[in-house]
Amino acid sequence: MNLTKNAEKVLNYMENQQKAGNLTANQTEIAKVLNCSRRTIIRATQQLEEQGYLSHISGKEKGEANTYFLAGNLENVMKANSKKAECVVYPLDKLNKSIWSGLESETYSVKVEKQGSREEVLVTLALRFHGEPLNAFDKRVYLAICALYNAGNEYMSAGMIYRTMGGNGRPNTKKFEKIKRSIIKMAMVHISIDNAEEANKYNYPRFREVGANLLSCEYEQETEVNGGKSDYCLQILKKPLLMRYSEEHKQLTTYTLEQFQCPLSMTEINCAIDDYFRYRIARTSGKTLKILHTSLYKYCHFDRKMAYKAREKFPDFLDFYVKVGLIHGYSLETDAISINL
Numbered sequence: 001m002n003l004t005k006n007a008e009k010v011l012n013y014m015e016n017q018q019k020a021g022n023l024t025a026n027q028t029e030i031a032k033v034l035n036c037s038r039r040t041i042i043r044a045t046q047q048l049e050e051q052g053y054l055s056h057i058s059g060k061e062k063g064e065a066n067t068y069f070l071a072g073n074l075e076n077v078m079k080a081n082s083k084k085a086e087c088v089v090y091p092l093d094k095l096n097k098s099i100w101s102g103l104e105s106e107t108y109s110v111k112v113e114k115q116g117s118r119e120e121v122l123v124t125l126a127l128r129f130h131g132e133p134l135n136a137f138d139k140r141v142y143l144a145i146c147a148l149y150n151a152g153n154e155y156m157s158a159g160m161i162y163r164t165m166g167g168n169g170r171p172n173t174k175k176f177e178k179i180k181r182s183i184i185k186m187a188m189v190h191i192s193i194d195n196a197e198e199a200n201k202y203n204y205p206r207f208r209e210v211g212a213n214l215l216s217c218e219y220e221q222e223t224e225v226n227g228g229k230s231d232y233c234l235q236i237l238k239k240p241l242l243m244r245y246s247e248e249h250k251q252l253t254t255y256t257l258e259q260f261q262c263p264l265s266m267t268e269i270n271c272a273i274d275d276y277f278r279y280r281i282a283r284t285s286g287k288t289l290k291i292l293h294t295s296l297y298k299y300c301h302f303d304r305k306m307a308y309k310a311r312e313k314f315p316d317f318l319d320f321y322v323k324v325g326l327i328h329g330y331s332l333e334t335d336a337i338s339i340n341l
Contacts, residue, residue, distance in 0.1 A: 003047060003048070003051070004043075004044065004047060004212070006034075006036065006040055006041070006044040006125070007044040007045075007047045007048050009034055009036075009196065010030055010034070010041065010044045010045060010048060011048055011053055011054075013025070013030060013033065013034060014053075014054065024211065027041045027042060027045065030045075033258060035176070039068060045046070047224060048151075052059075052299050067220070082148070082153045082155055082156055082157070082160060082232055083152060083153060084148070084151065084160075084163075084164075085144075085147035085148050085149055085151040085153075085164050085257065086151065086248055086256070086257070087147065087254050087255060087256055087257065088144070088146075088147040088164065088254070088255045088256075088257065088260040089143070089146060089147065089150060089243065089246070089247075089252050089253075089254055090143065090252060090253050090254065090255055090260075090278060090282065091242065091243065091245075091246035091251065091252050092246070092251045092252055092253060092279065092282055092283055093112070093245065093246050093249050093251040093252075094110060094111065094112045095110055095112060095123055095195075095242075095245060096242055096245070096246060097127065097279060098125070099125070099127070099134060099191075099242065100112050100134050100135065100136060100138065100139040100275070101135075101299060101301075102135065102301050103125075103127055103133055103134070104127070104132045104133055105127050105128055105129050105130070105133075105221070105334050106126070107124070107125070107126040107127075107192075108124075108125045108126070108127075109122040109125075110122065110123045110124075110125050112195075112198050113201075114202070119157065119201075121197055121198050121201050121202075122197050122198075123192040123193065123195045123197070123198050124192070124193070125191070125192070125193055126191065126192035126193075127189060127190075127224055128189070128190040128191075128192075128211070129185075129188055129189040129190065129192055130186070130188070131188075132183065133327040134185070134186070134189065134214075135268050135271070135272070136268060136271035136272035136274070136275045136300075137178075137182060137266060137268045137271045138182045138185060138186055139271070139275060140165050140166075140262075140266065140271050140275075141161060141165060141179055141182040141183065141186070142186060142214075142215065142240065142242070143165075143294075144161045144162075144164035144165040145161060145166050145183075145215070145234070145236065145240065146243040148161065148164055149236050149239065149240065149243075150243075153236075154236055155233055155234070155235050155236075156233070156236070157232060157233055157234075158171060158176050158179050158180065158234075159171060159233045161177060161179055161234070162175060162176075164257065165179075165194070165260075165266060166257075166260055166261040166262040166266065166316050167266065175266075176232070180232065183215065183217070183219075183234060186214045186215040187213060187214070187215045187216075187302070189213070189214040189239060190211045190212065190213060190214075191209065191212055191213075191214050192209060192210045192211055192212070193207055193208065193209050193241075194207075194208050194247065195207045195208070196208070204248070204249055205249075207245055207247045207248060209241060213241070214239055214240075214241060214242070215236075215238070215240060216237040216238050216241075217235060217236050217237060217239075218232060218234075218235045218237060219232070219233070219235070253282040254302075256324075257326070258324055259324045259326060261320070261324075262274055263316050263317055263319070263320035264313060264316055264317075269300070269302075269306060269310060270313065272299075272300040272301075272302075273296070273300065273310055273313060273314075273317060274317060276296050276299050277291075277296075277318075277321070278316055278326075281321070281326060281327060281339065281341065284341060286341070287340065287341050288338065288339065288340060288341065289338075289339040290336055290337070290338050290339070291336060291337045291339065291341060292335060292336045293307070293335050293336060293337075294335070296310070297310070301331070314332065316335060318330045318337070318339070327339050327340060327341055
C-alpha cells in the first residue's frame with residue numbers, strides 16, 4: 001500500500017527529527033510544523049503505524065495528543081541475546097543526587113566539596129529538556145538500564161528493565177507504558193557537565209560533556225530477545241553518562257537484585273523514599289544514623305499530605321532493609337528515625 005502525500009510528509013519530518021537527535025514528536029507538534037489540521041495528522045500517523053513505520057505512546061489524559069517514535073519497518077524483526085543482571089550499581093556522588101531531585105531545565109553550580117571542607121567546590125551542570133523534571137522513578141529505570149548494560153547487554157526488553165528495577169513477572173500495560181515514558185523522557189534530556197574545579201581540587205579525572213544525551217539509545221518495536229518475541233526493545237548505544245561519572249569518581253555502592261527490590265509498589269513517592277534511605281545509609285560510615293523526617297520530606301519534595309502518607313510507609317522500607325542485610329535495626333522517634341548499621 002502506497003503512502004499518502006500527508007503520510008510521506010510526516011515520515012520525512014520524523015526522519016529529519018531523528019537525524020537532529022529528537023526521538024519523538026506528538027500529533028500537535030507535527031500538525032503545527034507541517035501546517036496541517038490535527039485530523040489530517042491523525043490519519044497520516046495511523047497509516048504509518050499500520051505499515052510499521054511509527055509506534056506511539058498514548059497521551060496521559062483523554063484527548064491528549066499521542067507521542068510518536070520512528071520505529072522502522074516491522075517486517076525486519078531484529079534478534080538479540082540478553083542476560084540477567086546480577087547486581088545494581090548505585091551512585092553516591094552529589095551530582096547524581098542532585099539531578100534526580102526535581103531540577104528544572106537550567107544551569108546549576110552543584111556543591112561537591114567533601115564533608116568537613118571549608119572551601120566550596122563546584123561542578124557546572126546544565127540540563128535541557130521539555131516537560132517534567134527527572135524524578136526517583138526515572139532514576140530507578142536508569143539504574144536498571146545501567147545494570148543490564150554492565151551485565152553485557154546492548155539490547156534489553158521492557159520486561160528485563162522492569163524485573164531489574166525490582167518488579168516481578170511481566171509488567172502490565174500501565175507499568176509498561178510508564179517505563180516507556182520514562183525512557184523517552186530521559187532520552188530527550190541533554191546534559192552538560194564540567195568538573196574542572198573538582199578535578200583540580202581532588203585530583204579526579206576531568207569530566208567534560210556538552211549537550212550529551214542523558215540516555216543514548218534507540219528503540220525497536222518488534223524484536224526477538226533470547227528466542228522470545230518482545231514488542232519493545234531498547235538498544236543502548238553507549239555507556240550511560242551518569243554511571244560513567246560515578247565510576248570515574250569511585251563513588252558508588254552495589255546491591256544484589258534481592259537488595260534492590262522495592263518493598264512497595266514503584267510509585268514516584270515510594271521510589272523517592274527508597275532512594276533517600278539508600279543514599280543516607282550507604283553514605284554513612286559509622287554504626288548509627290539519624291534521619292530527620294523534615295530532611296527526607298525536603299529531599300523528596302513532599303507537601304504536608306504526601307509527608308503524612310510517606311511516614312506511614314517508613315516501617316515497610318526499614319523492615320525490608322533489615323531483612324536483606326542493609327541495616328541491623330531501627331527505632332522510630334517522633335520526628336526522626338534512628339538506624340543501626
